Amino acid sequence: MKEEYDIIVVGAGPAGSMAARFAAEKGVSVLMLEKDRDVGYPVRCGEAISKAGVEEFIDSNELWIKAHINKFSFIAPDETEVLLQFDSEQEGYVLERRIFDYELAKTAVNTGAQILTRTYVNGLLFDDDKVAGVKYEHNGEQKELKAKIVIAADGVESRVGRWAGLKTHIDFRDMECCTQITAANINVDPNTLYFYFGEEFAPEGYFWIFPKGDNIANIGLGVSGMIGKKKSAQSFLNSFMEKYYPQAPILTTIAGGVPSAVTLDKISAPGIALVGDAARQVNPLSGGGIASGMIGASIAGRIAGEAIKMNKLDHLLTYDKAWHDRLGRRHETFNRIKEGIFNFSDEKFNIIAHSINKIPFEKRTLGRVFRTALIKQPSLIIDIAKVFVI
């Protein structure tokens, strides 16, 4: 441990590790602080991602790939199934995040970043108005550590940004509140992601079954906090399991939140940048946040490293624009689409499913499916086919 670091990253999930790695690549000193005792555990994620989203940062490795995905199955409220197959370059994975996150952290450490687990950051140090380090608890002791730049990768709960005066709390209506189990004896196709829509499954959200090989699958759902007011995610999950898989042994049970909204107005301030879920860099339509979080973090890490090297800390503030140019603006489009879909009635989902099934299976591309869906909702005619790509 050094007395002072150029950059401290709070959180060692995929975003934290990528921020640390891309900063360390610039030859500056970087320390990651992780509150839990392990990197990668507990997992709070459905674990699905596109191959392209992974390979921008790490070579694919069967160590952490539990399923190769080449089909989506969308299930309408009346249980009409719309099956969609895609070609190999659009392949997706279901990950073993416990291992994946660990391997990502290793790539950060291999570029020279350091890491300290069981370290709970509970405040910031300031130099005038500029963030100048962190206060943290480690092994029961309260300590302080100075840094020129702090990168907050502290996830959905994100408090670090708030302490720096950034507005990070998320409207409860935009929080997708999720529960998920990993269950055995689930006989689904091992290469298909299943998405269920409608009032019964997951109003203002979706229900998923993501296979993990050997008839094991992640089964879960997210509903908006607006729905949670009346019925919790857990109740929806219990109803589903009783109806479809009453005998399935349950291996793990987790809860989690997905900030399903556009990126925060400001994701940098003097001495601090926010990345990943903390910055709300989640694709608000799919709820996928691993790839987009890593992209945001890699930009922030690189810019932070450059700022230190140039001895020009203001350079950090260019991160907002760089993120918006790369993905932020696209997320704004996705968010508008999400808001449209939130308002679909069960009947509308059913009608859309029936019309899509009239397209012959071999001609069903994601673009064509969405075009068909959009005829029923013309105000949403936008570049929707790119939705699940990142």
Add this chain to the structure above:
Amino acid sequence: MEYRQAKTGVLMIEILPDKCDFCGCCVGVCPEDAIELKEAEIFIIDERCTNCSKCIWSCPIEVIMFNKEGVVAK
């Protein structure tokens, strides 16, 4: 009876730590930064809470409760 204090008087929000999964939904939606969450420890910072209930609505597993009588001091 001695109640814990909230910003508006009596604290009415209660988290059941034994049932909590420490997922952070409630912390993410709290407008007052009134919830402290460590690895496997969670509590409400009494003097910041306004009893707004957003944490209750966003809890996926129903471990946050509203007690209109107030939460008794521990």
